[in-house]
Amino acid sequence: MSSLSFSPEEYTQQLETAAATVRDLLAKFPEISSPRVMIICGSGLGGIANILHSEPKVEVPYSDIPGFKSSTVPGHAGKLVFGLIGDKKVPVMCMVGRLHFYEGYSFQETTFPVRMAKLVGVKTLIVTNAAGGVDPTYKPGDLMIINDHINMPGLSGYHPLRGPNMENFGPRFQPLSDAYELELRKLFFQKKEELGITRNIYEGTYCFVAGPTFESRAELRFIRTIGGDAVGMSTVPEVIIARHSGLRVLALSLITNAGLADKPPSAFDKNPKPLDEGMASHDEVLEAANEASKDVQKIFEKTINEL
Template structure:
């Protein structure tokens, strides 16, 4: 696993990353100060399709100091800068997030958030593919996140662990307001204006380290604890975004239903029909089918920011 670096080194690397991006944007006056950062979850990289065709700039992670490579299928590994909506809101899209399970430290997985803050971003919109834990959830449903449970964080693997970066925020970050009402309400209102028929819920997202999908017993435990959806991302980014003073809107696309049924008993005959196991191909397929609705609602929401 990657090692953490000192506060001084972090500040230096952040400045290098900002300067590298500024240099790329020097000929794009309308894009120089992005207002919104959008993190595209698994299979949701198509969100960049709502950006105007011009002006637009793509920057690969390999071109930015401090950025690591995304290794997961469905994560391209690039920043895309462009404008959204009739109000031409400047945005930066992160197409391909970084995960703790890939072997990166939380300093590395959340590094782009702090770079976005330095570039002028004030709002983070983060999307993910998640497993449905609430029994009424179906693949293809959307869930606006209004709270979270940070399992790794509670166990000591927290994205604010280590010396505090005082230039960004306070040592002890309040998170009871992590997912602000105004942005959640705006997303809901825009989905109604667009007459989206896809089911949209609101609930609690549970962050687990991954990369394995949850066992049946783990699904039951998460359900008992009040979790509605479970996934392997988002929370570290949200925590750092709030530490930086960014407003946050987070959205889960339910791509598979968590299986909380007890396994077949060895004391009984084996069932003739076997339950399907969760898999990443299923995640990408569900994301692809829902991407059009997600793109339209996010575009309408961003246009008001």
């Protein structure tokens, strides 16, 4: 089945209607009417929107935009926030609460905001997520700048570009070897050093899985074997559509849990560890995000100021 439930022409019309709605809502605020950067805030990272200047700022619930679906996940507010960031007053749009495939939405629906952002003038996508650490050196609270990805659903046929190609956005066969721009990654680490932030920040490969269950121990060992450093349930479809639309991409994972790739205790162990030791939970995701969010906000503010 195609990822498009509408023809490319119908889908384009929906996108143009949504973009026109946003332009109308921002018409009274010329400073932010043409955002250059889109930030997608992952689980627990909605506080990134706090780095926007207090004025002008416009908040738009997803329900007010034709074609947008509602976010159903705890910690995802479900609104767009438009404003300015940094001394250079860079106009941005923050997506506070993303849409996921596991919520029952199609990739067409989960990536709708990215294509709409392209139509309202966005040039750069900054995408964040909460992820499980697969690399054994990662600890909860660490950050990972994504430099590559593994698209597990995509390798199985569930791909956001499946079906008729949206020729008005990008090519039929989109290369992804350059998906995560090197210059943006360099800029992020430069600002991290300038700010003197000591939190561990790595570079690595993000493995996208469909969810909504957290991975089993065997699945984590498999992901580690094929080259994944972190695993999560988002981001990659958004990145693919962003690149297909000609946007630059910077992506960050907040490591919220780690160390579950070991084999489970055996029934023959005399003193087995509890099966739930270190087990992931959504509350744990939000707690780790809260602790790291201030560092993320500081670095993003300085990085976006240069865009």
